[in-house]
Amino acid sequence: MPDVSPKRALPAPESIAQLATQDHYGFYSPYAGVDSEPEDQSIPLSHYFWILRRQKWRILAFVTVAVVSTIVVSSRLTPIYESTATIDVDRQAPAGVIGQDAQRMAPNDSDQFLATQIKIIQSDSVLRPVAASFRLPIADAGTSSSPAALPTSRTQDAPVKLKNLAVTRPPNTYLLLLSYRSPSPTLASDVANAIAHSYIRHTYDIRFTASAELATFMEKQMEELRAKMEKSSAALAEFEKDLSVINPDEKTSILSSRLQQFNTDYTNAQSDRMLKESAYNSVRTGSFEAAEASTQGEQLRRLADRVDEARQSFATIKAQFGSAHPEFKKSASTLKELERQLDALKTNIGQRVNLEYQAAVNRESLLKAQVAETKGEFDRLNARSFQYKALKQEADGDRGLYEELVRKIKEAGINSSFQNSSIRLADLARPALTPVFPNVPLNAILALMFATMLAMAAAVVGDMLDNTVRDPEQIQRTLKTVVLGSLPVVRKWRGRLPMVAATATTSDGKAVVLSRRATEHVTAFEEAVRTLRDSILLSDATARPKSLLITSAVPREGKTTTSVHLAVAHSLQHRSTLLIDADLRRPGVHAKLNMPNQRGLSDVVKGTAHWKDVLQQAPNLPELRVLSAGSASRDAADRLGATLQQILEEATAEFDLVIVDSPPLLGFAEPLQMAAVVDGVVVVTLAGQTSRTAVSGVLSNLNRVKANVMGVTLNEVRQDMSDRYYYYGYYSQYYSRYYKPGKA
Numbered sequence: 001m002p003d004v005s006p007k008r009a010l011p012a013p014e015s016i017a018q019l020a021t022q023d024h025y026g027f028y029s030p031y032a033g034v035d036s037e038p039e040d041q042s043i044p045l046s047h048y049f050w051i052l053r054r055q056k057w058r059i060l061a062f063v064t065v066a067v068v069s070t071i072v073v074s075s076r077l078t079p080i081y082e083s084t085a086t087i088d089v090d091r092q093a094p095a096g097v098i099g100q101d102a103q104r105m106a107p108n109d110s111d112q113f114l115a116t117q118i119k120i121i122q123s124d125s126v127l128r129p130v131a132a133s134f135r136l137p138i139a140d141a142g143t144s145s146s147p148a149a150l151p152t153s154r155t156q157d158a159p160v161k162l163k164n165l166a167v168t169r170p171p172n173t174y175l176l177l178l179s180y181r182s183p184s185p186t187l188a189s190d191v192a193n194a195i196a197h198s199y200i201r202h203t204y205d206i207r208f209t210a211s212a213e214l215a216t217f218m219e220k221q222m223e224e225l226r227a228k229m230e231k232s233s234a235a236l237a238e239f240e241k242d243l244s245v246i247n248p249d250e251k252t253s254i255l256s257s258r259l260q261q262f263n264t265d266y267t268n269a270q271s272d273r274m275l276k277e278s279a280y281n282s283v284r285t286g287s288f289e290a291a292e293a294s295t296q297g298e299q300l301r302r303l304a305d306r307v308d309e310a311r312q313s314f315a316t317i318k319a320q321f322g323s324a325h326p327e328f329k330k331s332a333s334t335l336k337e338l339e340r341q342l343d344a345l346k347t348n349i350g351q352r353v354n355l356e357y358q359a360a361v362n363r364e365s366l367l368k369a370q371v372a373e374t375k376g377e378f379d380r381l382n383a384r385s386f387q388y389k390a391l392k393q394e395a396d397g398d399r400g401l402y403e404e405l406v407r408k409i410k411e412a413g414i415n416s417s418f419q420n421s422s423i424r425l426a427d428l429a430r431p432a433l434t435p436v437f438p439n440v441p442l443n444a445i446l447a448l449m450f451a452t453m454l455a456m457a458a459a460v461v462g463d464m465l466d467n468t469v470r471d472p473e474q475i476q477r478t479l480k481t482v483v484l485g486s487l488p489v490v491r492k493w494r495g496r497l498p499m500v501a502a503t504a505t506t507s508d509g510k511a512v513v514l515s516r517r518a519t520e521h522v523t524a525f526e527e528a529v530r531t532l533r534d535s536i537l538l539s540d541a542t543a544r545p546k547s548l549l550i551t552s553a554v555p556r557e558g559k560t561t562t563s564v565h566l567a568v569a570h571s572l573q574h575r576s577t578l579l580i581d582a583d584l585r586r587p588g589v590h591a592k593l594n595m596p597n598q599r600g601l602s603d604v605v606k607g608t609a610h611w612k613d614v615l616q617q618a619p620n621l622p623e624l625r626v627l628s629a630g631s632a633s634r635d636a637a638d639r640l641g642a643t644l645q646q647i648l649e650e651a652t653a654e655f656d657l658v659i660v661d662s663p664p665l666l667g668f669a670e671p672l673q674m675a676a677v678v679d680g681v682v683v684v685t686l687a688g689q690t691s692r693t694a695v696s697g698v699l700s701n702l703n704r705v706k707a708n709v710m711g712v713t714l715n716e717v718r719q720d721m722s723d724r725y726y727y728y729g730y731y732s733q734y735y736s737r738y739y740k741p742g743k744a
Helices: 013-018 045-054 056-076 110-121 124-134 185-243 248-284 288-292 297-321 326-416 440-465 472-479 516-537 559-571 601-606 634-638 640-654 670-675 692-704 726-738
Strands: 081-089 165-168 175-182 423-427 483-488 503-505 511-513 547-552 577-581 624-627 657-661 680-686 709-717
Touching: 045 056, 045 440, 056 440, 081 110, 081 185, 110 175, 110 185, 124 185, 175 185, 185 326, 185 423, 248 326, 297 326, 472 483, 472 692, 472 709, 483 516, 516 559, 516 709, 547 559, 547 640, 547 670, 559 577, 559 624, 559 657, 559 680, 559 709, 577 640, 601 634, 601 640, 634 640, 640 657, 640 670, 670 692, 680 692, 692 709
Parallel strands: 483 709, 547 657, 547 680, 577 624, 577 657, 680 709
Antiparallel strands: 081 175, 081 423, 165 175, 503 511
């Protein structure tokens, strides 16, 4: 039993690199970058531009319909006119005529103040009279849109909201714009002016009501303040009577000054007494120096000096003349007299110092008693003065409050009658000449913008939600497999085999040149088949596959057509090729090649014929042999695996390549048996129709049986399916320019 394990692996990196570029016809290279995942998995921006170019006619049609519809609808709408009244808010105007309101400056809160005024304009108190006067439609009055009177049901008490009213404030201004819209330009201007006047009256009524209520409240407080003022004044008068003074504060000040003076005199008396006492004590001890410190010290010093001079003179005379001399007696008498006078003066000084000391003591005692008496009187008066001050302060406060209240009542009465000009109608609303709605040019521009964005978004989202296989890079990124080739769509070939080359060979060996028209039809598809052929066979030159299984996920994806064309393209290289139709349930190879199908693979499976006996020669293709399916047989399909293995063992020795066309893989068992015995498996998918989920299921099943999945082929690719298929449009131009009929 030969080895039936997969004989082929993915292409080596070196051989892949050889096919990573375009061939000389500019075909997409399916093996580029399959050895590793792309580093950047994000979708490039150019892909989105390609989506928009692909859907440009649909986008243009949608935008055109949207714009035209918008213009038609806008033209049929009822025109709406808008009129605007301008209100000027003067924040520097005084709030009153007299009093603090006339001098008070406006606070720096213009934004908050104007926002408050906007809310007042939109309030029920301002809008209700206007709505009732003009019988305006009310936003909350019900579902009816026709003008009607204010509702008479329970909704009558609901706040009035005018749906056509707009209150705005231009930036950096003190202006308020009251705009009202209506089908009638006259009604729009009248309503705007009426709302402005209603707002001004409402602000005046609010201020007048507030002033009147304040005056009423203050009048109620007057009687209470008057009684309280009279009571406090009577208590103050009774207290003054008890003190026997009119103003205790003045008397307290006098006593304070007197007490301060007495304290000063008493302190001086104490100092003088202490000085006199010191002198008295010194004199009483008999100290000459103390006597000299008295008030008569100067006289005592002069007399003492005379005594000293007399003693010196007496001593001199005594020494010169003796005691018997008359000068001695005279000098002694003089000295004695002076000494007597000195003693008498000392005695006199002592008496005088004693008298002065006694006088100082008496004066100190007198001042001390006077200070104590004055301080006692001051303390008594000061203790009552606190009570007097409290009574006087209460009486003055009550009198001040009463006088202030009387003044406020008078000011409120005057200011309440003053209609402040801080809010005034600066510009009346006038009927408009042109409607503001509908704005046909603006609506058309907006419709163009939004329709374009919506169409572009729908195109991108639709492409993102498309779960079908379309783009090679998408397949490599999502399914982790390679794309071997892409076959363009040629719908006129459905059901029959097209021309396979610009020249065909007849049975007698003569070359027949096809027409330019036929060549242009077959060129793109056949070049794509040749690229697919080279992608499969040249992926690894050292181990070319000898047998291929062509399958698909579901029926009608072009696997049979791909098998036939791949076999034809391989045989045109003068290589022996065997094409086996293994789809015993629904054979189709014979129809593509216009060949009979009386006998075939089903007979080989049943054992009634040898596979070589039922081989057929393809018309005009000497290197191509075909083993058709024969008559359809479900029983034969179940036993196909073992038979196909034997056929491949013999056929791969005689033919350069064996191509097996199998049934769709999903839903049938025999394709998995076939995949296990061939060298490689190629999965054909229908671009733009086969879901990635189905292809993923096919690849998963093949990997489970360890089949050698060589890659995926995209069939019926259109140029608008991906930005990578741009080159398909170049083939007809290329061959139209360089191909000349009659030349091989």
